[in-house]
Structure formats: C-alpha cells, structure tokens
Amino acid sequence: MSDSPVALTHLQEDERAFKDAIREFAEGEIKPIRTRMDEEAKMDPELVKKFFEMGIMAIETPEQYGGTGSSFTVACLAVEELGRIDGSTSVLVDVQNTLVTNAFLKWATEAQKEKYLPRMAQDTVGAYALSESGSGSDAFALKLKAEDKGDKYILNGHKLWITNANEAGVFLVFANVDPSQGYKGITGFIVEKDSPGFSVGKKEDKLGIRASSTCELVFDNCEIPKENVIGDVGKGYKIAIETLNEGRIGIGAQMLGIAQGAFETAVEYVKGREQFGKAIGNFQGVQFQIAEMRTELEASRLMVYNAARLKDAGQDFVKEAAMAKLYSSLAAEKITSMTIDLLGGNGFTKEYPAEKY
Structure with missing residues (x-):
C-alpha cells in the first residue's frame, strides 16, 4: 500500500541513484590515490576539481546560484559514501556543505x-573559522578582535584548527567587535583568501585524515569591508550555534561512512582468512563480533538519517543532531578497533586498509 510505513533508512529512487554514483566515484577515483594523499598529507587538487564538476560541493545550493538544489539528507549521503573510502575527502565536502554553504543560505x-x-x-572551497587556541569547546571565548573603522573592520588575532584552510578561497570567520559585551559582540565576517593582512599559517601534522588541511589563520590588520559582515553585527554567536547544530549531523555522517568502510574490510577479511582448516568467519566467536559491529552500524545510520530528515522537514533536530554525532563517533571508534583486532597482525600494517579507518 502507498501509505505503508517504510524504514527510516529507506532511500528514494533519486537518493539511491545519487548515493550509488558517489560510491562508484569514490571507488574509482579516490581509492587508488588515498594512500598517496595520506602519505603526502595533501589533498589532490584534481580531485577537488572533480568534486565541483560532480556538483557535490553545492548540494543544497539552489540551482539559481549554480548548485544542485537538493536536500541536506543528500549532502549527508555524499559525506557518508566518501567517508567509506577516505575520511579526508569526506571532511572537505562536509565542511563545504553542512557548515559554510548552510550558513550562507540562511544568513547571507x-x-x-x-x-x-x-x-x-x-x-x-569554503572554510569555517571559529576555533582558537583558547576557545575550542568554549567557542565564545574567542579573542580575534574586529575593530570598526568606518567603512571597514580591521581584524587582528589568530584562528586554529581550521579545516580546509589550505584549499579554501572563502572563509567564514567569527570575531568580536566589542569584547566588553562578551559573546554578544561576536560577529560573522566573509574573508577572502587574498584579503589584505590575512594569511594561512602553520598546517597541523595530524595522526589521521592527513590529506584534510587543518591550519592556523593569521589576521594582521586584516581589512574587511562592512558589506562582508554576514548576519547582524553582534549576532554571530547565533550563526555559530545554529550552523554547528547542522554540522553535528555531518560529522555523524562522516563517522557512519568510516564505520561502514571498516566493517566491510572486516567482513571481507574473515571470509578469506583461514585458520584450523576453515575461514575464521565460520567461528562463532568471530560471528558474534561481526554481529555486534553490524548492530552498531545500523543504529548509527538510523540516528544520522533521522536527524537529517528532521532538518529537511523543518522540525526541531538539535537533540537528535547531538545524539547522532555522539553515537556515531563512539560506534566508529568501536567498529574500527574491532576491525583491527579481527585482522590480527595484518590490522597493524599499512598493507591492509584497516589503518585508513
């Protein structure tokens, strides 16, 4: 019957076709170079060009602005499928869609x-610049100052841990125009890479997602015209909070993809690895672990898809977004660790894909 309930993870025909296309692209274009990118700690610029050509850098952007005009859920499907093969590419596309573009669509x-x-x-490419050395979880303790100079603002200070910094041409930056007002002085600014007084500083040498650039931003009397204020002056905290709510779902999708990739690696391995005359996947102790991993994976997918669907429906999704991020992150950590365990000594080598997750 047409009004029969469907599973939360059920995808519409266009969603399924899109997800399959991203999977095929990731398998064919990203998988062969992911190890090189990881070793070089650098995103392949030709790959980024292909992301734009495919339309996955502007999934929710309306067609009138050159975007795909699709949904937030579809953006999460792209992030998930990329994460299944390579976390770095997943991060780049996620920040572009769920943070930067989302903020522009709502506040610009x-x-x-x-x-x-x-x-x-x-x-x-876009980047979202909120974090500083002394303001991570306490995001509103930021010290980047914006001084009103008539027709422009002068920004001075630093940002840290900024994803996409090396690739980005546009930065959504949060600074305080009046520190005496506390968080009520925080304002959003659109900063272009060639803005006077702006530069990208130190690149972090990370343990994982190495091809995703994470850098310091330096503002040395950086001049920003007043027309580049996004939203209202002193209301940047609201932009930051609401955008991060959506970003949590994107992180959940990243974790879901990483967990999916690790799970598939484990299943393939236990089917082929033989001990005591048979594949280790035939042993009940191993089957218990695979079942547990699959359960965690399904629970993560339900939570991520639910939060994304709520966002698309215009319903409250704040709690669901936080829960999706939390649960998917914990599940991904668990599934990737169990994958390494199931691969035994091979799980500790770069010859096998477990180390990518």
Missing part, C-alpha cells in the same frame, strides 16, 4: 549569495 544577504554561492558551486 541576497547580494552576498549572488557573489559567493556561484563561486562555491563552481570552483571555490
């Missing part, structure tokens, strides 16, 4: 949308 003026959204749909 029409003039700002017309100027920046087509660029971010065609060839310009």
